[in-house]
């Protein structure tokens with residue numbers, strides 16, 4: 001049977017073990033000079049640890065694979081040892097690659113058998129609430145091969161032609177109907193076999209894993225994302241992340 005004509009995966013039984021792969025090997029160029037982005041701190045705790053805790057907060061997640069900066073696996077292992085993490089969750093650390101896609105592939109390759117649902121979650125989205133994680137898992141359990149958390153857009157979007165010179169004016173060519181567009185977040189959830197096939201088959205540069213599954217011609221579904229699952233990309237995002245953590249501390253009463 002060709003990859004393209006495979007049926008959608010059947011619904012996974014409720015107890016199907018879930019693993020989370022956390023690509024954390026990026027440099028964080030858009031954040032500016034400093035340590036690799038995942039190792040920078042929010043409220044004194046590395047972003048990566050926040051992201052690991054966000055995945056381990058789901059009782060369904062029994063294994064977290066952290067994909068560390070290529071020369072930073074030992075440092076990441078020490079960080080995991082130094083921070084309190086749920087005992088019910090196992091942790092693995094593997095070195096990452098040159099691109100996000102390569103890092104996810106290396107994380108997937110390290111997964112032991114038996115975890116038939118896989119989440120892929122950016123270390124750069126440290127504050128995703130557990131309800132969003134569980135909603136993604138539930139949609140995979142219900143039989144979706146690939147699930148993305150997504151939000152409607154707050155801005156009008158324009159399609160442009162590239163400027164003749166960097167920083168120059170860009171001719172606008174279209175205004176897509178934004179009611180049909182979504183901003184996509186992580187964790188993205190997958191039937192493991194589907195995700196592995198996507199990473200074996202698709203070699204184009206892509207910015208997320210779900211688009212690889214789309215390229216296989218398989219159905220990808222979106223579930224509601226969350227504002228707090230935003231990606232820490234630029235310096236202002238650090239300010240927002242600290243503010244979200246401060247509000248959570250206030251709400252938790254400590």
Ligand SMILES: Nc1ccn([C@@H]2O[C@H](COP(=O)(O)OP(=O)(O)OP(=O)(O)O)[C@@H](O)[C@H]2O)c(=O)n1
Pocket residue numbers: 022023024025026027028029030031037038067096097098099100101103104121122123124125231232233
């Ligand atoms: N070679 C890479 C590149 C990115 N990532 C991870 O992919 C996620 C999303 O990427 P992004 O926010 O773009 O992070 P960076 O690549 O670090 O950022 P930048 O593009 O600004 O350098 C991050 O958790 C990042 O660590 C990775 O594991 N391996």
Ligand SMILES: C[C@](O)(CO)[C@H](O)COP(=O)(O)O
Pocket residue numbers: 100122183184185186207208209231
């Ligand atoms: C995976 C992702 O976070 C979904 O929005 C996003 O595509 C990562 O993109 P980046 O360019 O690597 O930040």
